[in-house]
Amino acid sequence: MKNKxxxxxxxxxxxxxxxxxxxxxxxxxxxxxxxxxxxxPEYKMESEYVNKLDQYLLExxxxxxxxxxxxxxxxxxxxxxxxxxxxxxxxxxIFKSEYPTNKNSIANFIKVINKNKANLFKxxxxxxxxxxxxxxxxxxxxxxxxxYDYLYKExxxxxxxxxxxxxxxxxxxxxxxxxxxxQEKLDGVVKKMSEVMNFKYxxxxxxxxxxxxxxxxxxxxxxxxxxxEKLVYLENEELNNVSVKxxxxxELKKVYNESKLxxxxxxxxxxxxxxxxxxxxxxxxxxxxxxxxxxxxxxxSIAPLLIPYYHKITLxxxxxxxxxxxxxxxxxxxxxxLFLYNTVVVNSSFALR
Amino acid sequence: MIFSSVLFIYYFLPLLLLIYFIVxxxxxxLVLLIFSLxxxxxxxxxxxxxxxxxxxxxxxFGKLVYKGKKRKLYLVLAILYxxxxxxxxxxxxxFISNVNNFFGLNIPLLHIVMPIGISFFTFQTMAYVIDVYxxxxxxxxxxxxxxxxVSLFPQLIAGPIVRYSTVEDELKKREHNxxxxxxxxKRFVIGLSKKVLLANVLGEFAENLxxxxxxxxxxxxxxYTFQIYFDFSGYSDMAxxxxxxxxxxxxxxxxxxxxxxxxxxxxxxxxxxxxxxFRDYVYIPLGGNRVSKVKFFRNILIVWFLTGFWHGANWxxxxxxxxxxxxxxxxxxxxxxxxxxxxxxxxxxxxxxxxISFMIFSTDSLGDIGxxxxxxxxxxxxxxxxxxxxxxxxxxxxxxxxxxxSATPLMKVLETKLNKTKAKKVMxxxxxxxxxxxLILSTAFLIDESFNPFLYFRF
Numbered sequence: 170m171k172n173k174x175x176x177x178x179x180x181x182x183x184x185x186x187x188x189x190x191x192x193x194x195x196x197x198x199x200x201x202x203x204x205x206x207x208x209x210p211e212y213k214m215e216s217e218y219v220n221k222l223d224q225y226l227l228e229x230x231x232x233x234x235x236x237x238x239x240x241x242x243x244x245x246x247x248x249x250x251x252x253x254x255x256x257x258x259x260x261x262x263i264f265k266s267e268y269p270t271n272k273n274s275i276a277n278f279i280k281v282i283n284k285n286k287a288n289l290f291k292x293x294x295x296x297x298x299x300x301x302x303x304x305x306x307x308x309x310x311x312x313x314x315x316x317y318d319y320l321y322k323e324x325x326x327x328x329x330x331x332x333x334x335x336x337x338x339x340x341x342x343x344x345x346x347x348x349x350x351x352q353e354k355l356d357g358v359v360k361k362m363s364e365v366m367n368f369k370y371x372x373x374x375x376x377x378x379x380x381x382x383x384x385x386x387x388x389x390x391x392x393x394x395x396x397x398e399k400l401v402y403l404e405n406e407e408l409n410n411v412s413v414k415x416x417x418x419x420e421l422k423k424v425y426n427e428s429k430l431x432x433x434x435x436x437x438x439x440x441x442x443x444x445x446x447x448x449x450x451x452x453x454x455x456x457x458x459x460x461x462x463x464x465x466x467x468x469x470s471i472a473p474l475l476i477p478y479y480h481k482i483t484l485x486x487x488x489x490x491x492x493x494x495x496x497x498x499x500x501x502x503x504x505x506x507l508f509l510y511n512t513v514v515v516n517s518s519f520a521l522r
Numbered sequence: 523m524i525f526s527s528v529l530f531i532y533y534f535l536p537l538l539l540l541i542y543f544i545v546x547x548x549x550x551x552l553v554l555l556i557f558s559l560x561x562x563x564x565x566x567x568x569x570x571x572x573x574x575x576x577x578x579x580x581x582x583f584g585k586l587v588y589k590g591k592k593r594k595l596y597l598v599l600a601i602l603y604x605x606x607x608x609x610x611x612x613x614x615x616x617f618i619s620n621v622n623n624f625f626g627l628n629i630p631l632l633h634i635v636m637p638i639g640i641s642f643f644t645f646q647t648m649a650y651v652i653d654v655y656x657x658x659x660x661x662x663x664x665x666x667x668x669x670x671x672v673s674l675f676p677q678l679i680a681g682p683i684v685r686y687s688t689v690e691d692e693l694k695k696r697e698h699n700x701x702x703x704x705x706x707x708k709r710f711v712i713g714l715s716k717k718v719l720l721a722n723v724l725g726e727f728a729e730n731l732x733x734x735x736x737x738x739x740x741x742x743x744x745x746y747t748f749q750i751y752f753d754f755s756g757y758s759d760m761a762x763x764x765x766x767x768x769x770x771x772x773x774x775x776x777x778x779x780x781x782x783x784x785x786x787x788x789x790x791x792x793x794x795x796x797x798x799x800f801r802d803y804v805y806i807p808l809g810g811n812r813v814s815k816v817k818f819f820r821n822i823l824i825v826w827f828l829t830g831f832w833h834g835a836n837w838x839x840x841x842x843x844x845x846x847x848x849x850x851x852x853x854x855x856x857x858x859x860x861x862x863x864x865x866x867x868x869x870x871x872x873x874x875x876x877x878i879s880f881m882i883f884s885t886d887s888l889g890d891i892g893x894x895x896x897x898x899x900x901x902x903x904x905x906x907x908x909x910x911x912x913x914x915x916x917x918x919x920x921x922x923x924x925x926x927x928s929a930t931p932l933m934k935v936l937e938t939k940l941n942k943t944k945a946k947k948v949m950x951x952x953x954x955x956x957x958x959x960x961l962i963l964s965t966a967f968l969i970d971e972s973f974n975p976f977l978y979f980r981f
Contacts, residue, residue: 171950172704179707223529240966411902
């Protein structure tokens with residue numbers, strides 16, 4: 170009897186999923202993983218073909234996310250592992266381990282910053298703000314993290330005025346399911362910047378626009394079911410009246426791109442997500458100062474909050490544009506220059522140019 | 523293609539099962555042959571020729587060595603062909619690079635890609651011809667059946683090394699019933715779980731240990747020992763299970779080697795089809811133990827040199843084989859008698875020897891083997907442990923416990939005992955769902971991974 174049941178179950182199960190895989194339409198993208206999925210590879214007589222085919226079948230497998238969730242739950246709750254694919258859960262927060270400290274990457278980061286500074290703006294006022302990733306605020310005996318003391322100490326060698334916000338930030342200033350900080354919690358950071366960068370801080374009146382279905386990047390990676398969280402983007406008349414130019418998006422003239430809220434990454438609402446070169450001009454500002462920010466994605470959400478204090482803000486992401494190219498778009502005169510990166514980028518800096 | 527892939531489990535296997543069980547008995551071998559060749563072709567398109575040539579030539583050699591005056595000559599030719607085929611694809615670059623190093627030459631390497639499974643099917647075909655020559659069985663009377671035997675996909679690329687005599691009768695006639703299929707499916711799922719749930723994750727554990735501590739320098743080879751055991755025995759389980767689904771009964775390839783009482787015992791339990799191959803076709807023809815002591819030890823060292831070299835064209839594999847050869851000699855001289863008197867020490871001794879052996883096995887450079895040994899035995903001033911080692915030990919502790927239990931016959935004993943009680947009736951209904959759970963879980967782990975090669979392919 171046992172073998173009859175076993176045969177029946179085995180056949181039903183493999184044939185069932187096989188048929189479902191054939192019948193179901195291929196998915197183009199995986200929202201959870203924020204990437205496009207493979208399509209059926211064209212046959213080529215090479216040994217790699219079978220790997221490509223298997224990869225395609227894995228990515229298009231029926232109930233793929235349910236299976237990923239089964240694995241994650243089994244690891245966390247049956248095997249009692251601390252992490253699953255380096256994703257660590259604690260107090261409703263999802264963390265991703267950035268361990269180990271990559272000393273070569275930190276050295277490379279210093280080299281890239283120094284090179285750009287020496288070549289392009291050696292006479293400008295240069296500032297540097299390194300945003301700790303949220304693992305910095307995870308107090309846990311087990312968790313493996315970057316050696317932050319080493320990282321910040323090494324970065325001290327860069328000839329720039331440092332804006333240290335480690336004591337200003339808190340874990341609650343970060344999204345629970347994402348790497349990023351929350352724009353609505355950055356008032357203290359702006360205040361700290363004003364002290365160091367010498368602009369006059371003024372409490373601003375913002376209207377809070379709320380998107381209630383935000384699932385951060387770590388949510389998809391964790392494969393654990395949980396409720397969405399709130400993403401806030403701050404607006405006021407001054408922000409609405411600035412002129413914004415994106416190198417890659419001629420049509421968008423605004424600080425926020427609301428169409429991205431329902432896209433692959435809702436955080437892309439801030440300054441259209443990954444953009445190599447952006448110019449924000451605020452003609453209503455009383456300031457004549459200009460600011461150039463070399464930045465990563467953390468810069469997208471804080472830059473709008475700096476608009477009242479500068480006539481022009483230029484954002485450059487050197488992961489997507491070379492100095493030869495952005496040099497044709499901007500002339501360095503007397504702008505303030507800010508390097509704004511988070512510690513994860515410093516620890517994996519080889520994409521910076 | 524590998525068994526632990528969605529392509530195999532959910533597409534190749536169902537399609538084969540469908541066609542295989544529809545066609546009449548006389549076409550079943552042909553269906554198996556076509557699918558086996560397709561299985562090989564998808565993974566190594568151009569080397570299908572090597573496999574086909576090996577099948578046809580050894581089939582002819584089988585006929586030639588059975589009768590006639592020149593049968594000895596044909597035997598020598600068959601052995602030469604098989605050995606040269608293996609040497610060319612597997613060892614050419616190794617020999618060139620060693621000649622270059624030794625004589626300071628600069629002969630360019632050929633960068634020959636080794637056909638998958640060549641070590642396994644070459645040994646099968648060689649054994650077939652030798653056995654026919656020794657009249658242990660007759661040569662196959664059907665090329666289709668012989669090709670089906672050599673290329674039979676369950677055992678084609680990673681063993682076990684199935685002897686022709688084991689499946690000779692079943693190639694002609696075999697039973698297809700629920701018992702065979704059910705037991706086969708069960709064995710396949712067990713093997714898949716060993717590979718996906720244990721071996722792969724234990725490999726990930728070892729890879730995560732970056733900083734050196736004394737504890738991590740032990741944990742890495744411990745993980746690797748478990749990994750290679752579950753990987754390879756899992757593959758053998760899947761091969762045996764798949765064979766059973768199609769009515770074949772392959773011999774066991776592993777018998778809980780990690781509970782061995784000595785290294786001699788370990789090698790009676792580990793990769794049985796390979797050690798018995800070397801015993802039957804190298805050790806015994808050399809005289810085995812029925813010769814002088816010096817020749818006896820020489821025979822052991824030759825066999826273990828070859829065993830190591832078979833596993834890979836690198837010096838660490840040769841060292842690994844000779845390491846076992848020397849320990850086996852020491853056991854035969856005096857150690858076995860001493861170990862027999864101990865209760866626990868014999869198990870600890872065997873495990874330590876085996877763990878060190880797999881450290882050698884997994885370390886490419888001979889210099890690094892020395893460093894690893896120093897690390898393991900407190901000779902490199904390393905800290906005993908650090909935060910990283912403790913984190914990963916804590917992270918994978920549950921898995922390590924399951925691995926330890928799974929490496930013993932505990933579950934099998936439990937199953938046998940339960941089946942003798944009244945619980946058997948309940949178990950008959952529960953057990954299939956346990957295996958379904960394992961299959962779902964293994965699929966979940968597979969989907970979460972990207973690419974998943976078997977370790978034993980290139981040996």
